[in-house]
Amino acid sequence: MTDDFRKQILPWLVAVAFFMETLDTTILNTAVPTIAKSLSVPPLSMKAVLASYTLSLAIFIPISGWVADRFGTRRVFASAIGLFILGSFLCGISSNIHVLVACRILQGCGGAMMLPVGRITIARTFARSELVKAMSFVAIPGLIGPMLGPLAGGFIVNYFNWSMIFFINIPIGVLGLYFVYRYLPNYRNKENPPLDVSGLLQFSSGIALLSYILEVFGEHTLNISEIIGLLFITMMLLSGYFLHATRIKFPLLRLKLFRIRTFRIAVLGSYFTRLGIGGIPFLFPLLYQVGLGFTPIQSGLLMIPQAIAAISFKFAIPAMLARFGYRNVLVINTAIIGLITLVFTTFTSTTPLWEIVLIMFFFGFMISTQFTSMNTLVFADIIKTETSNASTIASTMQQMSMSFGVAIASLLAALFIPDPLHSTSSQLIYGIHEAFFIIGLLTIVSSLIFLQLHDNDGDSVSLHKSIVP
Numbered sequence: 001m002t003d004d005f006r007k008q009i010l011p012w013l014v015a016v017a018f019f020m021e022t023l024d025t026t027i028l029n030t031a032v033p034t035i036a037k038s039l040s041v042p043p044l045s046m047k048a049v050l051a052s053y054t055l056s057l058a059i060f061i062p063i064s065g066w067v068a069d070r071f072g073t074r075r076v077f078a079s080a081i082g083l084f085i086l087g088s089f090l091c092g093i094s095s096n097i098h099v100l101v102a103c104r105i106l107q108g109c110g111g112a113m114m115l116p117v118g119r120i121t122i123a124r125t126f127a128r129s130e131l132v133k134a135m136s137f138v139a140i141p142g143l144i145g146p147m148l149g150p151l152a153g154g155f156i157v158n159y160f161n162w163s164m165i166f167f168i169n170i171p172i173g174v175l176g177l178y179f180v181y182r183y184l185p186n187y188r189n190k191e192n193p194p195l196d197v198s199g200l201l202q203f204s205s206g207i208a209l210l211s212y213i214l215e216v217f218g219e220h221t222l223n224i225s226e227i228i229g230l231l232f233i234t235m236m237l238l239s240g241y242f243l244h245a246t247r248i249k250f251p252l253l254r255l256k257l258f259r260i261r262t263f264r265i266a267v268l269g270s271y272f273t274r275l276g277i278g279g280i281p282f283l284f285p286l287l288y289q290v291g292l293g294f295t296p297i298q299s300g301l302l303m304i305p306q307a308i309a310a311i312s313f314k315f316a317i318p319a320m321l322a323r324f325g326y327r328n329v330l331v332i333n334t335a336i337i338g339l340i341t342l343v344f345t346t347f348t349s350t351t352p353l354w355e356i357v358l359i360m361f362f363f364g365f366m367i368s369t370q371f372t373s374m375n376t377l378v379f380a381d382i383i384k385t386e387t388s389n390a391s392t393i394a395s396t397m398q399q400m401s402m403s404f405g406v407a408i409a410s411l412l413a414a415l416f417i418p419d420p421l422h423s424t425s426s427q428l429i430y431g432i433h434e435a436f437f438i439i440g441l442l443t444i445v446s447s448l449i450f451l452q453l454h455d456n457d458g459d460s461v462s463l464h465k466s467i468v469p
Contacts, residue, residue: 009183010125011134014118016176017081018138020169021111024053024088026149026281027156031165034157041097052101054403056108058207061396062252064116065388066195073121074186076113078177083110085173092166116395123379123387124187131379131461132318136372148307151300189385193250199241200252206237207400214407253396254389257382262457266377267394269449271401273334273370276443278405280341283413283432283439291429292349305357309364317372318462326380326458330373330450337366338444345433345440349425380458412438 028035028050035049068076087107094100118138126134156164213230245251258264281303288299321329340363347356375394382390417431 007126007130007134009179010122010185011138013176013179013184014115014122014138016172017077017114017118020084020172020176021114023149023152024107024111024169027153027165028149031153031157031162035100035162038162039095039097039100048101049097049104052104053108053111054211055208056105057112057399058211059204060109060112061116061399062203062207062392063195063200064113064395065120065392066192066252067113068117068120068187069189069388070192072186072188073117073124074180074184077117077121077184078180080110080113080117081173081176081180083107084114085110085170085177088166088169088173092163116391119375119391119395120388121184121187123382123391124384125185128379128460129462132321132372132376135376136314136317136368138375148300148303151297151303154297154300196248196250196252199244199248202237202241202244203252206234206241207396209234209237210400211403214403253393254386255393257386257390257393260381262377262380262453263382263390265449265452265457266374266380267397269330269334269446270374270378270394271397272446272449273337273374273443274398274401275405275408276341276439276446277337277367277370278402279407279409279412279435279439280344282406282409283435286413287344287347287429287432291425291432292347293425302356302360305361306364306367309361310368313365314368314372317369320369321373321458321462325455326373326377326462327450327453327455329369330377330453331447333366333369333373334447334450335444337363337370338440338442338447340366341436341440341443344436347433348429376461377458380461408442409435409439 064076084107087103087105087110090103091100091107094103119135122134122138123131153165156162156168209230213227213234241252242255245253245255258267284303285299288294288302294302340359343359378390378394379387412435413431415431416434417428
Protein backbone atom coordinates (compact mmCIF):
# COMPACT_ATOMS: atom_id res chain seq x y z
CA MET A 1 0.00 0.00 0.00
CA THR A 2 1.48 3.34 -1.06
CA ASP A 3 1.35 6.53 0.96
CA ASP A 4 -0.55 8.22 -1.89
CA PHE A 5 -3.32 5.62 -1.76
CA ARG A 6 -3.52 5.93 2.03
CA LYS A 7 -3.86 9.69 1.69
CA GLN A 8 -6.67 9.23 -0.81
CA ILE A 9 -8.72 6.88 1.33
CA LEU A 10 -8.03 8.29 4.82
CA PRO A 11 -10.26 11.40 4.54
CA TRP A 12 -13.12 9.22 3.32
CA LEU A 13 -12.76 6.86 6.29
CA VAL A 14 -12.91 9.72 8.77
CA ALA A 15 -15.75 11.37 6.84
CA VAL A 16 -17.89 8.21 6.84
CA ALA A 17 -17.39 7.70 10.59
CA PHE A 18 -18.21 11.34 11.22
CA PHE A 19 -21.32 11.02 9.03
CA MET A 20 -22.59 8.13 11.16
CA GLU A 21 -22.13 10.22 14.28
CA THR A 22 -23.73 13.43 13.01
CA LEU A 23 -26.61 11.58 11.36
CA ASP A 24 -27.32 9.67 14.55
CA THR A 25 -27.57 12.84 16.64
CA THR A 26 -30.43 14.20 14.49
CA ILE A 27 -32.18 11.19 12.96
CA LEU A 28 -33.66 10.19 16.31
CA ASN A 29 -35.54 13.46 16.85
CA THR A 30 -38.20 12.72 14.23
CA ALA A 31 -38.81 9.24 15.63
CA VAL A 32 -39.31 10.26 19.28
CA PRO A 33 -43.16 9.96 19.30
CA THR A 34 -43.07 6.57 17.56
CA ILE A 35 -40.40 5.12 19.88
CA ALA A 36 -42.19 6.47 22.96
CA LYS A 37 -45.40 4.76 21.87
CA SER A 38 -43.57 1.50 21.21
CA LEU A 39 -41.91 1.56 24.65
CA SER A 40 -45.15 2.66 26.38
CA VAL A 41 -43.67 5.84 27.85
CA PRO A 42 -44.70 9.50 27.57
CA PRO A 43 -42.90 11.36 24.75
CA LEU A 44 -41.28 13.72 27.26
CA SER A 45 -39.55 10.74 28.86
CA MET A 46 -37.62 10.29 25.63
CA LYS A 47 -35.61 13.38 26.51
CA ALA A 48 -33.35 11.11 28.55
CA VAL A 49 -32.58 9.10 25.41
CA LEU A 50 -31.48 12.25 23.59
CA ALA A 51 -29.63 13.78 26.53
CA SER A 52 -27.71 10.62 27.45
CA TYR A 53 -25.89 10.65 24.11
CA THR A 54 -24.92 14.32 24.48
CA LEU A 55 -23.72 13.75 28.04
CA SER A 56 -21.64 10.80 26.91
CA LEU A 57 -19.95 12.93 24.25
CA ALA A 58 -19.21 15.64 26.81
CA ILE A 59 -17.59 13.15 29.19
CA PHE A 60 -15.44 11.17 26.77
CA ILE A 61 -14.26 13.72 24.19
CA PRO A 62 -11.73 15.31 26.61
CA ILE A 63 -9.77 12.05 26.98
CA SER A 64 -9.75 11.17 23.27
CA GLY A 65 -6.33 12.69 22.63
CA TRP A 66 -4.66 10.97 25.57
CA VAL A 67 -6.20 7.60 24.66
CA ALA A 68 -5.07 7.94 21.02
CA ASP A 69 -1.50 8.75 22.08
CA ARG A 70 -1.46 5.88 24.57
CA PHE A 71 -3.00 3.07 22.50
CA GLY A 72 -2.55 4.25 18.91
CA THR A 73 -4.89 5.98 16.47
CA ARG A 74 -5.85 2.85 14.52
CA ARG A 75 -6.73 0.83 17.59
CA VAL A 76 -8.70 3.64 19.21
CA PHE A 77 -10.51 4.64 16.00
CA ALA A 78 -11.47 1.01 15.32
CA SER A 79 -12.58 0.55 18.94
CA ALA A 80 -14.68 3.71 18.68
CA ILE A 81 -16.46 2.40 15.58
CA GLY A 82 -16.90 -0.98 17.28
CA LEU A 83 -18.47 0.61 20.37
CA PHE A 84 -20.71 2.72 18.15
CA ILE A 85 -21.87 -0.36 16.21
CA LEU A 86 -22.46 -2.35 19.40
CA GLY A 87 -24.34 0.53 20.99
CA SER A 88 -26.45 0.96 17.85
CA PHE A 89 -27.37 -2.74 17.77
CA LEU A 90 -28.29 -2.78 21.45
CA CYS A 91 -30.35 0.38 21.03
CA GLY A 92 -32.26 -1.27 18.19
CA ILE A 93 -33.23 -4.31 20.27
CA SER A 94 -33.98 -2.37 23.48
CA SER A 95 -37.34 -3.24 24.99
CA ASN A 96 -37.59 -0.49 27.61
CA ILE A 97 -36.41 3.07 27.98
CA HIS A 98 -33.88 2.38 30.74
CA VAL A 99 -31.98 -0.10 28.56
CA LEU A 100 -32.19 2.30 25.63
CA VAL A 101 -30.64 5.12 27.69
CA ALA A 102 -27.79 2.85 28.82
CA CYS A 103 -27.11 1.78 25.24
CA ARG A 104 -27.12 5.37 24.05
CA ILE A 105 -24.38 6.12 26.58
CA LEU A 106 -22.32 3.26 25.14
CA GLN A 107 -22.99 4.57 21.63
CA GLY A 108 -21.92 8.06 22.69
CA CYS A 109 -18.69 6.70 24.14
CA GLY A 110 -17.74 5.45 20.68
CA GLY A 111 -18.98 8.58 18.95
CA ALA A 112 -16.93 10.80 21.25
CA MET A 113 -13.68 9.25 20.02
CA MET A 114 -14.33 9.18 16.26
CA LEU A 115 -14.03 12.83 15.24
CA PRO A 116 -11.11 13.89 17.50
CA VAL A 117 -9.04 10.79 16.71
CA GLY A 118 -9.88 11.12 13.02
CA ARG A 119 -8.61 14.70 13.03
CA ILE A 120 -5.45 13.62 14.84
CA THR A 121 -4.77 10.94 12.20
CA ILE A 122 -5.30 13.34 9.31
CA ALA A 123 -3.15 16.06 10.90
CA ARG A 124 -0.28 13.60 11.35
CA THR A 125 -0.61 11.95 7.93
CA PHE A 126 -0.82 14.97 5.65
CA ALA A 127 1.73 17.70 5.18
CA ARG A 128 0.44 21.06 6.36
CA SER A 129 0.12 22.28 2.78
CA GLU A 130 -2.26 19.36 2.07
CA LEU A 131 -4.37 19.73 5.19
CA VAL A 132 -7.09 21.98 3.76
CA LYS A 133 -7.80 19.58 0.91
CA ALA A 134 -8.04 16.64 3.31
CA MET A 135 -10.16 18.44 5.90
CA SER A 136 -12.62 19.65 3.26
CA PHE A 137 -13.88 16.05 3.00
CA VAL A 138 -14.24 15.69 6.75
CA ALA A 139 -16.29 18.89 7.09
CA ILE A 140 -18.99 17.68 4.69
CA PRO A 141 -20.63 15.06 6.98
CA GLY A 142 -21.04 17.70 9.68
CA LEU A 143 -23.21 19.61 7.22
CA ILE A 144 -25.09 16.73 5.62
CA GLY A 145 -25.89 14.73 8.77
CA PRO A 146 -28.06 17.36 10.52
CA MET A 147 -29.90 18.04 7.26
CA LEU A 148 -30.61 14.45 6.25
CA GLY A 149 -31.31 13.23 9.78
CA PRO A 150 -34.90 14.50 10.11
CA LEU A 151 -35.75 13.39 6.57
CA ALA A 152 -34.28 9.92 7.08
CA GLY A 153 -35.92 9.57 10.49
CA GLY A 154 -39.33 10.49 9.14
CA PHE A 155 -38.96 8.10 6.21
CA ILE A 156 -37.91 5.18 8.43
CA VAL A 157 -40.70 5.52 10.99
CA ASN A 158 -43.26 5.87 8.18
CA TYR A 159 -42.22 2.75 6.27
CA PHE A 160 -40.15 0.60 8.66
CA ASN A 161 -39.76 -0.25 12.32
CA TRP A 162 -38.06 2.43 14.42
CA SER A 163 -35.20 -0.01 15.15
CA MET A 164 -33.92 0.60 11.61
CA ILE A 165 -32.79 4.03 12.78
CA PHE A 166 -30.07 2.29 14.75
CA PHE A 167 -29.52 -0.73 12.52
CA ILE A 168 -28.50 1.34 9.47
CA ASN A 169 -25.26 2.16 11.31
CA ILE A 170 -24.21 -1.49 11.44
CA PRO A 171 -23.31 -2.26 7.78
CA ILE A 172 -21.66 1.14 7.39
CA GLY A 173 -19.67 0.60 10.57
CA VAL A 174 -18.59 -2.95 9.69
CA LEU A 175 -17.34 -1.79 6.29
CA GLY A 176 -15.55 1.09 8.01
CA LEU A 177 -13.86 -1.30 10.44
CA TYR A 178 -12.43 -3.32 7.56
CA PHE A 179 -10.91 -0.27 5.90
CA VAL A 180 -9.66 1.15 9.21
CA TYR A 181 -7.71 -2.00 10.04
CA ARG A 182 -6.39 -2.20 6.49
CA TYR A 183 -5.49 1.40 5.73
CA LEU A 184 -5.51 3.64 8.82
CA PRO A 185 -2.02 4.48 10.14
CA ASN A 186 -1.40 3.71 13.80
CA TYR A 187 0.22 6.77 15.36
CA ARG A 188 1.14 6.57 19.02
CA ASN A 189 3.62 8.27 21.31
CA LYS A 190 6.49 6.24 22.73
CA GLU A 191 6.29 8.10 26.01
CA ASN A 192 2.96 9.23 27.42
CA PRO A 193 2.27 11.39 30.47
CA PRO A 194 0.00 9.97 33.16
CA LEU A 195 -3.72 10.58 32.73
CA ASP A 196 -4.92 13.62 34.64
CA VAL A 197 -7.65 11.79 36.53
CA SER A 198 -8.47 14.69 38.83
CA GLY A 199 -8.75 17.06 35.89
CA LEU A 200 -10.87 14.54 33.99
CA LEU A 201 -13.33 14.27 36.86
CA GLN A 202 -13.63 18.02 37.30
CA PHE A 203 -13.81 19.03 33.63
CA SER A 204 -16.01 16.17 32.40
CA SER A 205 -18.40 16.56 35.32
CA GLY A 206 -18.65 20.28 34.67
CA ILE A 207 -19.23 19.85 30.93
CA ALA A 208 -21.71 16.98 31.44
CA LEU A 209 -23.67 19.04 33.95
CA LEU A 210 -23.65 22.03 31.62
CA SER A 211 -24.86 19.86 28.73
CA TYR A 212 -27.66 18.54 30.93
CA ILE A 213 -28.76 22.08 31.84
CA LEU A 214 -28.85 23.02 28.17
CA GLU A 215 -30.91 19.92 27.34
CA VAL A 216 -33.61 20.68 29.92
CA PHE A 217 -33.48 24.47 29.69
CA GLY A 218 -36.85 25.98 28.83
CA GLU A 219 -38.86 22.83 29.43
CA HIS A 220 -39.92 23.70 32.97
CA THR A 221 -38.62 20.41 34.38
CA LEU A 222 -36.42 22.49 36.69
CA ASN A 223 -37.32 25.74 38.40
CA ILE A 224 -35.12 28.81 38.19
CA SER A 225 -33.48 28.27 41.58
CA GLU A 226 -32.52 24.70 40.65
CA ILE A 227 -31.04 25.87 37.35
CA ILE A 228 -29.05 28.61 39.09
CA GLY A 229 -27.81 26.08 41.64
CA LEU A 230 -26.67 23.67 38.92
CA LEU A 231 -25.00 26.52 37.02
CA PHE A 232 -23.13 27.50 40.18
CA ILE A 233 -21.89 23.93 40.64
CA THR A 234 -20.89 23.86 36.96
CA MET A 235 -18.89 27.06 37.29
CA MET A 236 -17.17 25.77 40.42
CA LEU A 237 -16.17 22.53 38.68
CA LEU A 238 -14.87 24.27 35.54
CA SER A 239 -13.11 27.02 37.51
CA GLY A 240 -11.55 24.35 39.68
CA TYR A 241 -10.28 22.57 36.59
CA PHE A 242 -8.75 25.69 35.06
CA LEU A 243 -6.96 26.43 38.34
CA HIS A 244 -5.85 22.79 38.53
CA ALA A 245 -4.58 22.85 34.91
CA THR A 246 -2.20 25.71 35.67
CA ARG A 247 -0.58 23.85 38.56
CA ILE A 248 0.31 20.47 37.08
CA LYS A 249 2.78 19.49 34.37
CA PHE A 250 0.47 17.33 32.24
CA PRO A 251 -3.14 18.59 32.45
CA LEU A 252 -6.02 16.90 30.66
CA LEU A 253 -6.36 19.85 28.26
CA ARG A 254 -3.14 21.72 27.47
CA LEU A 255 -4.45 25.24 27.94
CA LYS A 256 -1.01 26.65 27.13
CA LEU A 257 -1.87 26.00 23.47
CA PHE A 258 -4.05 29.10 23.66
CA ARG A 259 -0.83 31.10 23.75
CA ILE A 260 -0.46 30.22 20.06
CA ARG A 261 -2.26 33.05 18.30
CA THR A 262 -3.63 31.14 15.30
CA PHE A 263 -4.86 28.30 17.50
CA ARG A 264 -6.52 30.70 19.93
CA ILE A 265 -8.27 32.66 17.17
CA ALA A 266 -9.35 29.49 15.35
CA VAL A 267 -10.83 27.85 18.44
CA LEU A 268 -12.49 30.96 19.88
CA GLY A 269 -13.65 32.17 16.47
CA SER A 270 -15.14 28.75 15.75
CA TYR A 271 -16.82 28.69 19.16
CA PHE A 272 -18.55 32.07 18.83
CA THR A 273 -19.45 31.55 15.17
CA ARG A 274 -21.09 28.22 15.97
CA LEU A 275 -23.08 29.86 18.77
CA GLY A 276 -25.04 31.55 16.00
CA ILE A 277 -25.14 29.08 13.13
CA GLY A 278 -25.35 26.05 15.44
CA GLY A 279 -29.04 26.71 16.05
CA ILE A 280 -30.03 27.08 12.39
CA PRO A 281 -30.71 23.32 11.81
CA PHE A 282 -33.06 23.52 14.81
CA LEU A 283 -34.98 26.55 13.53
CA PHE A 284 -35.51 25.53 9.90
CA PRO A 285 -37.72 22.48 10.58
CA LEU A 286 -39.85 24.73 12.80
CA LEU A 287 -40.12 27.39 10.10
CA TYR A 288 -40.84 24.94 7.29
CA GLN A 289 -43.20 22.59 9.10
CA VAL A 290 -44.92 24.66 11.78
CA GLY A 291 -44.80 28.05 10.13
CA LEU A 292 -45.04 27.36 6.39
CA GLY A 293 -46.99 24.09 6.55
CA PHE A 294 -44.54 21.77 4.78
CA THR A 295 -44.50 18.05 5.59
CA PRO A 296 -41.43 16.58 7.36
CA ILE A 297 -40.27 15.01 4.09
CA GLN A 298 -40.73 18.29 2.19
CA SER A 299 -38.85 20.09 4.95
CA GLY A 300 -35.99 17.63 4.68
CA LEU A 301 -35.86 17.94 0.91
CA LEU A 302 -35.51 21.71 1.19
CA MET A 303 -32.26 21.15 3.10
CA ILE A 304 -30.75 19.05 0.31
CA PRO A 305 -29.46 22.04 -1.74
CA GLN A 306 -27.20 22.96 1.17
CA ALA A 307 -25.69 19.49 1.17
CA ILE A 308 -25.24 19.47 -2.61
CA ALA A 309 -23.38 22.79 -2.47
CA ALA A 310 -21.12 21.56 0.34
CA ILE A 311 -20.08 18.56 -1.77
CA SER A 312 -19.93 20.28 -5.16
CA PHE A 313 -17.60 23.09 -4.16
CA LYS A 314 -15.26 21.29 -1.78
CA PHE A 315 -12.46 21.45 -4.34
CA ALA A 316 -12.72 25.25 -4.57
CA ILE A 317 -12.00 25.87 -0.90
CA PRO A 318 -8.23 25.13 -0.90
CA ALA A 319 -7.66 27.41 -3.89
CA MET A 320 -9.77 30.14 -2.30
CA LEU A 321 -7.77 30.02 0.93
CA ALA A 322 -4.50 29.99 -1.01
CA ARG A 323 -5.43 33.03 -3.09
CA PHE A 324 -7.11 35.24 -0.48
CA GLY A 325 -5.68 33.95 2.80
CA TYR A 326 -7.39 32.79 5.98
CA ARG A 327 -7.88 36.29 7.35
CA ASN A 328 -9.82 37.63 4.37
CA VAL A 329 -11.79 34.43 3.82
CA LEU A 330 -12.89 34.02 7.45
CA VAL A 331 -13.75 37.68 8.05
CA ILE A 332 -15.75 38.06 4.85
CA ASN A 333 -17.27 34.56 4.84
CA THR A 334 -18.46 34.83 8.45
CA ALA A 335 -20.08 38.20 7.75
CA ILE A 336 -21.78 36.84 4.62
CA ILE A 337 -23.17 33.88 6.58
CA GLY A 338 -24.62 36.36 9.06
CA LEU A 339 -26.17 38.37 6.23
CA ILE A 340 -27.69 35.26 4.65
CA THR A 341 -29.16 34.38 8.05
CA LEU A 342 -30.83 37.80 8.03
CA VAL A 343 -32.27 36.92 4.60
CA PHE A 344 -33.95 33.91 6.23
CA THR A 345 -36.24 36.39 7.98
CA THR A 346 -37.89 37.04 4.60
CA PHE A 347 -38.99 33.41 4.10
CA THR A 348 -42.80 33.29 4.15
CA SER A 349 -45.53 31.21 2.58
CA THR A 350 -45.40 33.50 -0.48
CA THR A 351 -41.64 33.09 -1.04
CA PRO A 352 -41.02 31.27 -4.35
CA LEU A 353 -39.63 27.78 -3.86
CA TRP A 354 -36.82 28.40 -6.36
CA GLU A 355 -35.66 31.36 -4.28
CA ILE A 356 -35.44 29.26 -1.10
CA VAL A 357 -33.53 26.54 -2.97
CA LEU A 358 -31.08 29.05 -4.47
CA ILE A 359 -30.38 30.76 -1.14
CA MET A 360 -29.90 27.45 0.67
CA PHE A 361 -27.50 26.31 -2.06
CA PHE A 362 -25.36 29.42 -1.63
CA PHE A 363 -25.59 29.09 2.15
CA GLY A 364 -24.27 25.51 1.93
CA PHE A 365 -21.16 26.64 0.09
CA MET A 366 -20.46 29.40 2.62
CA ILE A 367 -20.95 27.06 5.59
CA SER A 368 -18.67 24.43 4.05
CA THR A 369 -15.99 27.08 3.52
CA GLN A 370 -16.38 28.28 7.09
CA PHE A 371 -16.05 24.88 8.76
CA THR A 372 -13.10 23.78 6.60
CA SER A 373 -11.25 27.05 7.22
CA MET A 374 -11.76 27.05 10.97
CA ASN A 375 -10.95 23.36 11.40
CA THR A 376 -7.67 23.55 9.48
CA LEU A 377 -6.48 26.84 10.98
CA VAL A 378 -6.42 25.05 14.34
CA PHE A 379 -3.33 23.08 13.22
CA ALA A 380 -1.52 25.91 11.39
CA ASP A 381 1.18 26.42 14.04
CA ILE A 382 0.77 23.23 16.07
CA ILE A 383 3.74 20.84 16.21
CA LYS A 384 2.95 17.18 15.52
CA THR A 385 3.47 16.12 19.13
CA GLU A 386 0.69 18.51 20.17
CA THR A 387 -1.87 17.50 17.51
CA SER A 388 -3.72 15.23 19.95
CA ASN A 389 -4.08 18.01 22.52
CA ALA A 390 -5.10 20.53 19.85
CA SER A 391 -7.71 18.19 18.38
CA THR A 392 -9.14 17.38 21.81
CA ILE A 393 -9.53 21.04 22.77
CA ALA A 394 -11.04 21.96 19.39
CA SER A 395 -13.51 19.05 19.50
CA THR A 396 -14.51 19.82 23.09
CA MET A 397 -15.13 23.48 22.30
CA GLN A 398 -17.06 22.50 19.18
CA GLN A 399 -19.35 20.19 21.14
CA MET A 400 -19.97 22.93 23.71
CA SER A 401 -20.72 25.56 21.06
CA MET A 402 -23.15 23.26 19.23
CA SER A 403 -25.07 22.65 22.45
CA PHE A 404 -25.08 26.36 23.26
CA GLY A 405 -26.15 27.20 19.70
CA VAL A 406 -29.24 25.01 19.88
CA ALA A 407 -30.03 26.34 23.36
CA ILE A 408 -29.76 29.96 22.17
CA ALA A 409 -31.98 29.28 19.15
CA SER A 410 -34.52 27.51 21.35
CA LEU A 411 -34.47 30.32 23.91
CA LEU A 412 -34.91 33.02 21.27
CA ALA A 413 -37.80 31.18 19.63
CA ALA A 414 -39.47 30.73 23.02
CA LEU A 415 -38.90 34.41 23.84
CA PHE A 416 -40.70 35.64 20.72
CA ILE A 417 -43.33 32.87 20.75
CA PRO A 418 -44.52 33.01 24.36
CA ASP A 419 -47.45 30.63 23.81
CA PRO A 420 -46.50 28.10 21.09
CA LEU A 421 -49.52 25.86 21.75
CA HIS A 422 -52.04 28.59 20.91
CA SER A 423 -50.08 30.75 18.46
CA THR A 424 -51.16 31.19 14.87
CA SER A 425 -48.83 30.31 12.00
CA SER A 426 -48.11 34.01 11.40
CA GLN A 427 -47.12 34.43 15.06
CA LEU A 428 -44.86 31.39 14.86
CA ILE A 429 -43.23 32.68 11.68
CA TYR A 430 -42.68 36.08 13.30
CA GLY A 431 -41.00 34.52 16.34
CA ILE A 432 -38.71 32.32 14.24
CA HIS A 433 -37.84 35.29 12.01
CA GLU A 434 -36.83 37.29 15.08
CA ALA A 435 -34.64 34.42 16.25
CA PHE A 436 -32.97 34.30 12.81
CA PHE A 437 -32.42 38.07 12.96
CA ILE A 438 -30.58 37.97 16.29
CA ILE A 439 -28.56 34.89 15.28
CA GLY A 440 -27.56 36.68 12.08
CA LEU A 441 -26.34 39.70 14.03
CA LEU A 442 -24.37 37.48 16.45
CA THR A 443 -22.70 35.75 13.50
CA ILE A 444 -21.73 39.05 11.89
CA VAL A 445 -20.22 40.27 15.16
CA SER A 446 -18.24 37.01 15.52
CA SER A 447 -16.42 37.85 12.26
CA LEU A 448 -14.51 40.53 14.19
CA ILE A 449 -12.55 37.81 16.00
CA PHE A 450 -10.86 36.81 12.76
CA LEU A 451 -9.62 40.38 12.20
CA GLN A 452 -6.86 39.50 14.68
CA LEU A 453 -5.31 37.18 12.09
CA HIS A 454 -2.32 38.34 10.04
CA ASP A 455 -2.32 38.18 6.26
CA ASN A 456 0.07 35.21 6.15
CA ASP A 457 -1.55 33.23 8.97
CA GLY A 458 -2.52 29.75 7.83
CA ASP A 459 -0.25 29.69 4.78
CA SER A 460 1.43 26.59 6.17
CA VAL A 461 -1.81 24.56 5.95
CA SER A 462 -3.04 25.85 2.60
CA LEU A 463 -1.75 25.55 -0.92
CA HIS A 464 1.28 27.73 -1.55
CA LYS A 465 0.10 30.98 -3.07
CA SER A 466 2.65 30.84 -5.86
CA ILE A 467 0.99 27.83 -7.48
CA VAL A 468 -2.37 29.52 -7.78
CA PRO A 469 -2.74 31.25 -11.16
